[in-house]
Amino acid sequence: MSLYQDRLLTEGIRIIEKNAPSNSFNANYSALTFQDALFKRTQLAELRYQATPVFNHFQKLVKLFCSVMCLLFLMIGATSVSTFLVSETGAQINFFWAIVLFIAPNILSLIIWLFLYFKKNAINNTWVTNLSLLLITLLDKLHHKISNKHPHYIALFEYYFEHRFGSYLGRAQLSLISHLWWSSYLLGATLSLLVVLATHQVDFIWQTTILSEDVFVQLTQILTTIPHLLGINVPSASDVSNATIGLTNPLQLAQDSRVSWSNLLIFSLTVYALLPRFILMLFFQRAVKSQQKQFTLNLSLPYYVQLKSLLHPIVNTSFISDPDSLHDNKQSTQTIDQMINRKGYESTLLIPENAYPLAIELNHSRFQQANKHAADYAVASLINVVDSDSQQTALLQIQSGNVSNIVLYVDLKRLPDRGWLTLVKKCYYQSNVQIYLVLLSDKLIEKNEPLLSRLQDWLEIAAQANITEQHITYISDDLATIKNNEVENG
Numbered sequence: 001m002s003l004y005q006d007r008l009l010t011e012g013i014r015i016i017e018k019n020a021p022s023n024s025f026n027a028n029y030s031a032l033t034f035q036d037a038l039f040k041r042t043q044l045a046e047l048r049y050q051a052t053p054v055f056n057h058f059q060k061l062v063k064l065f066c067s068v069m070c071l072l073f074l075m076i077g078a079t080s081v082s083t084f085l086v087s088e089t090g091a092q093i094n095f096f097w098a099i100v101l102f103i104a105p106n107i108l109s110l111i112i113w114l115f116l117y118f119k120k121n122a123i124n125n126t127w128v129t130n131l132s133l134l135l136i137t138l139l140d141k142l143h144h145k146i147s148n149k150h151p152h153y154i155a156l157f158e159y160y161f162e163h164r165f166g167s168y169l170g171r172a173q174l175s176l177i178s179h180l181w182w183s184s185y186l187l188g189a190t191l192s193l194l195v196v197l198a199t200h201q202v203d204f205i206w207q208t209t210i211l212s213e214d215v216f217v218q219l220t221q222i223l224t225t226i227p228h229l230l231g232i233n234v235p236s237a238s239d240v241s242n243a244t245i246g247l248t249n250p251l252q253l254a255q256d257s258r259v260s261w262s263n264l265l266i267f268s269l270t271v272y273a274l275l276p277r278f279i280l281m282l283f284f285q286r287a288v289k290s291q292q293k294q295f296t297l298n299l300s301l302p303y304y305v306q307l308k309s310l311l312h313p314i315v316n317t318s319f320i321s322d323p324d325s326l327h328d329n330k331q332s333t334q335t336i337d338q339m340i341n342r343k344g345y346e347s348t349l350l351i352p353e354n355a356y357p358l359a360i361e362l363n364h365s366r367f368q369q370a371n372k373h374a375a376d377y378a379v380a381s382l383i384n385v386v387d388s389d390s391q392q393t394a395l396l397q398i399q400s401g402n403v404s405n406i407v408l409y410v411d412l413k414r415l416p417d418r419g420w421l422t423l424v425k426k427c428y429y430q431s432n433v434q435i436y437l438v439l440l441s442d443k444l445i446e447k448n449e450p451l452l453s454r455l456q457d458w459l460e461i462a463a464q465a466n467i468t469e470q471h472i473t474y475i476s477d478d479l480a481t482i483k484n485n486e487v488e489n490g
Helices: 003-017 034-049 052-084 095-118 126-143 153-165 170-199 213-229 237-242 251-293 302-311 323-327 333-339 342-348 364-374 388-400 418-427 449-464 477-489
Strands: 092-094 203-205 356-360 383-385 405-411 434-441 472-476
Touching: 003 034, 003 052, 003 153, 003 251, 003 302, 034 302, 052 095, 052 126, 052 153, 052 170, 092 095, 095 170, 095 213, 095 251, 153 170, 170 251, 203 251, 213 237, 213 251, 237 251, 302 449, 356 364, 356 388, 356 418, 364 405, 364 434, 383 388, 388 418, 405 418, 418 449, 434 449, 449 472
Parallel strands: 092 203, 356 383, 356 405, 405 434, 434 472
Antiparallel strands: none
């Protein structure tokens, strides 16, 4: 199984489990990286959920749908030659009408495709999605028994469809399908034209009411430039003049004229229409494969954040030193003091003097807690960033003071978001800036599952902000109370 398939299957497991990853797939993940542990768990979960056959079915379904449509467009292209070009007697073909009929719509569709491709989200319009989903669903009903569906079939189908035709692969995938179908149409027309010319004797003419002969001469010269350089027998200017209704030529000249016009028509249809579509089809086929290889999991999603806490529990972080005591509901104050290795942690997180303290959306009690901690090292007053004005003030002070060490105070209960991450990245106004993160809480986290989960959230987003665990700590009012009681009872 390829890396792309592993990741796609992992996403399928996420869709099945929604936002509550199961803790029943027990294995030893401690020696593995999170991604390897994730894939190992996916393999175990697949034994239960059986999502791979469903995804394989969807892949075959899309291929079947594209194949049916290719066959349909091939037949339309083949029948269009006899329908629009050749009369029942098969005596004459209007050359320039054939050019307009096959090449002009192809060029127009290429222009429309270019507009939709480079206009963001234009190719993923709702009507395209609904129509495609309707057609694929209809095809699925025709060859797949509804009663035998997977219990999560609908959810997996919606995800797979969004993955293949949505914002990630959508532009490349729909472009590939578009060029594939046009290639089928033009291939059918070309093959049908070859059969018609091989089995019928036709004369090539031009007809017009408002255009002059010079227009057709110039158009012919444009079309014959490349085949003439390749040594292919193509019509001359005199042949254009002779291609009129009622004009008779000697037998040999008439046959040579038919061959030259036939060469130009087949060459134009093949090189000017079919070949560009075929090249674009191959290009987007490689583009789809390339994007599949680059497909990655969004590990910042709540599902993966929770899953990481299951596979790599938070007790393995640098400032919790006694994992086993987390499960002891009768721990003493001495056990708590061993669990949170304050002296060892404080020596690891040594905040430099004159570091700049910065609070982010703290309430009154947490702000007082942060002020008390910042008093030990900071010379600047603590600013609480609550809006754009206070944010701008803090960033200006950091830059004007050439600050190289910044201490961020946040409420542990607060859910980290992209706004917080954006603010932190703005603090890196120069490369030598070091940021410390202090998480504030009114309760100990060791016996509080929601706080443990939220701590994992903060560690995840801190990693995205290039803040390592060695520069992260938390302060708890409960822990301070315990320590004060120990001193009083000393």
